[in-house]
Amino acid sequence: MFIVDYLKEVYGAVKSLLVGMNRTGYYFTHHKEIITQQYPDNREELNLPERFRGEVVMAHDENNEHACTGCSACELACPNGTIKIINKFDISPEGKKKKAIDTFVYHLELCTMCGLCVEACPTNAINMANTFEHSVFNRGLLTKRLNNPDSKLKAGVE
């Protein structure tokens, strides 16, 4: 029965190959299964989920006010030393000295988008933006200042 076994083996082998070819043949003829996304062309319909962590930004309202008190909780929470907060002392109208933020330095090139700074922020001053096209030709451009020039602390945020 050697010959029968031999032929069975050949038949089984050929059949398994044909099953595979049937599957690839199906995809060859069914182009609607194609899943390619044409990236730079589909920028308009590209919907990133709102939680996507692209970079750290600081929200400013229409009065150019932000919520950052300069407590440097984010600086301490960051594992990579991405954030550097430079504080200054504002003199309030009553003549009292008050700590306020001067520059919020953010090194995008060091950031791993872990989101720990946003978690740590007690006033929700910073959040993660959806932008992801960060390539630049000059590395210096990746060091960002997050608070706008002449921006102020929002009233009521402590």
Add this chain to the structure above:
Amino acid sequence: MVEEIGKTAEGDLIINVGPQHPATHGVLHLVITLNGETIKKVEPHLGYIHRSIEKMCESLTYRQFIYCTSRMDYLSAHINNHACALTVEKGLGIEIPERAQVIRVLMDELTRIASHELWWGAMAMDLGAFTPFFHAFRERESINDIMEETCGARLTMNYMVPGGVMMDLHPNFQNRVKTFLKLYKQKIHEYDELVTGNIIFQNRMKGVGYLSKEAAISYGVTGPAARGSGVSCDIRKLYPYEIYNQLDFQEILETEGDSFARYMVRLREMNESIKIIEQLIDNIPEGDFQAKTKAVLKLPKGEFYQRVETARGELGVYIVSEGGTTPYRIKFRSPGFSNLSCLDHITRGGKIGDLIASMGTLDLVIPDIDR
């Protein structure tokens, strides 16, 4: 011939496979000694992506160091983070809310499926079939989309924090997972048609890279690689953590010990993960997603060891604490490291093609080995 294996002789060919080589999926460097096509010795050279994560973690706080572990085994980043979070919680002695536990388990199992999908595609590509790679990515992408929506990143999620998870599930989560389950069930039979049943594939895998049960234990091999040799080593079953002891799933065991057994373990494990997800997806309890923890975590003096089952095997996190805010010493017992150590044993006497097949079924992730 057999006694010659393992010794080098004049006329042997010594070949460097890697650090850049299509089959090593990263920067693994193998120095193989060949006699013709027959392998006499395989010697791994590591360290091309060694970042000394253990040393780095010594200067990071217990909240910060978790993100580092996503960069070890980047394909089961979630499970790595889970292990770290569990160890810190064990040290702090905090109970985490049930909702957080369910979310963690769901994410773990999704990660496991995603990791096995990628392994399946890469495995087939190692053996010369390019098409399965793209087909596997189709399913994997939908998992990545789910991850992106809930965790905010596709690969290095950093979703775990000590005490729970970073944020609540996205409102869409359940629907997205159900869509994925439907897609998965439609497509899973293609895996068998394209690869598993294929006669060429079976011939390449069966009887290749034999690892006996004793050798698997002696080498410390864990995960699907060991379960293919009949070693019961699923941490989820043996030492249950989170809610795994309440779930109904099987530990997949095959006894052949060859590459095909390891392959089948992984394929069947994906179905078990699907089973777990199906049990949980409609029963996510309401409640907090995070336990209340202090802003600065301080572990008491002592040693804490926690292990979890990643997609590749047993990941152990060993923290030695001196009572400060940073670990005194941290050790990651990574599954890939031990699995790699048996590579020489299982490939000796085979052909070059067998090396590729065996290496593929061990599912090595190089950053996990080098750390």
Add this chain to the structure above:
Amino acid sequence: MSNEEIKTIISALLPSASFEEGGEWLNIGIEVADWKEAAQKLRNYEAIPFNFLFCLTCVDWKTHFTMVYHLRSTTTLDNIVVKVKLDREKPEILTVSDIWRGAEMFEREVYDLFGVIFLEHPDLRRLLLTDDWVGYPLRKDYEDPINMIKL
């Protein structure tokens, strides 16, 4: 099996062992000179063969090194931790790579990062770092002026 039960068994098996309280698993302290023999006994003990070495590492305590061996029995699923103190000036210990073959790679890693010499190891070379690397990075007194992260 509870830690206490294992403790009674082990203290009968290894009379010279000391025990450390606390921790999840039973901590066993063993002298360097007795280690190899104790390892053989633990591996081949019939009721609980500790045949699975799942973690091998070293801790630098500034005054001494401690080798930490996490062992598990695949039959009874019991875990123990074995600790061996080493002299920091001359850290030498016998290899266990002939008992648990997976230890070979672990020991190479520890040699690489801590400088612990494993006597009778079949192939003791640097594993992760380059062969000409100076120093042992995971020691507490290691300083690298360029690559250190200091926060």
Add this chain to the structure above:
Amino acid sequence: MFSLESLTTLVQDWLNKTFPPAIALLFEFVIVGVLAIALFAALGLVLVIMERKVAAWIQIRLGPNRVGPKGMFQSAADTVKLIMKEGLTPDGADKFLFNLAPFIVMMVAMLVLAPIGFAKGFHIWDINIGVLYVSAISSVSVIGILMAGWSSNNKYSLLGAMRSGAQMVSYELSVGLSVLSIIVLTGSLNINDIVLSQQNGWWLFKAHIPAIISFVIFIIAVTAETNRAPFDLSEAESELTAGFHTEYSGMKFALFFLAEYINIFIVCAIGATLFLGGWMPFHIGNWESFNHVMDYIPTFLWFFGKTFFLIFLIMWFRWTFPRLRVDQLLNLEWKYLLPISMVNLIMMTLVAIKGWHF
């Protein structure tokens, strides 16, 4: 039937009338050479883009789609890139052989083109031992591959070349035997005669079971002989990085690449000629009107259609199957293909003697 014979005779007559015979012959050589090179270039461009599109669609991708309409000029852009690249010669290489090897492979591919009938009355050299010539010359390309592998002074290349040698020597047998089974039916080695013998139907259908078996064996064996996946052991990407052409770059690499595609074209042309009637339109016995309708389709379209169908088949294999291991490759040949094709040859001889074919 649409024939290009008038065109070729016209050119030849005009040349012979205008110039002395020696110069006319020279002109003919030049014309043939230019046409052959033009065909090569065109085939290279078309087959590469075809392969990439087939691969993409099978892999649920779009494939090249940026250069030209639907990416159709992608391979032209690639050619420009390859020409611009530096052709490196490694330091330890045998420089003469290293640079010669791609040309040997290319020349072999060119030589095999000679006896193939592209259309009715349109071939370079109507030689009476056409099939023998093809199988003789095509095995020379292994010399080029061995030369490339050895002279690169690279272990991967050497292993690839050695595998290629073993592979070609073995699979040559199966190709020969399955070709022989058609020769048994036609009784001629002349390609034109073989085509004409299929006037009332192609051999694949006329000689039924044995012809189908030998067709399957032929396709498998030529896939192996042209080093295509699943038999691409000589350049097994995941094992030997790129096999025998690991060290080649720029245009020298492109020549290997081109030769691979030309070889596929040639073996598929031979397969189409032997089993599917070459340029012969699809005829069924003596259904005169049907045959007449079929004759309206130009013969060169028939030829290229059949050839490209076979090429597509081979590409389909490539993007479906995993690669064999080297010992399995030889097992397949010596344990399966060779015995089957020998038995098949006996069956075919029986069919031919007894006249059991249509």
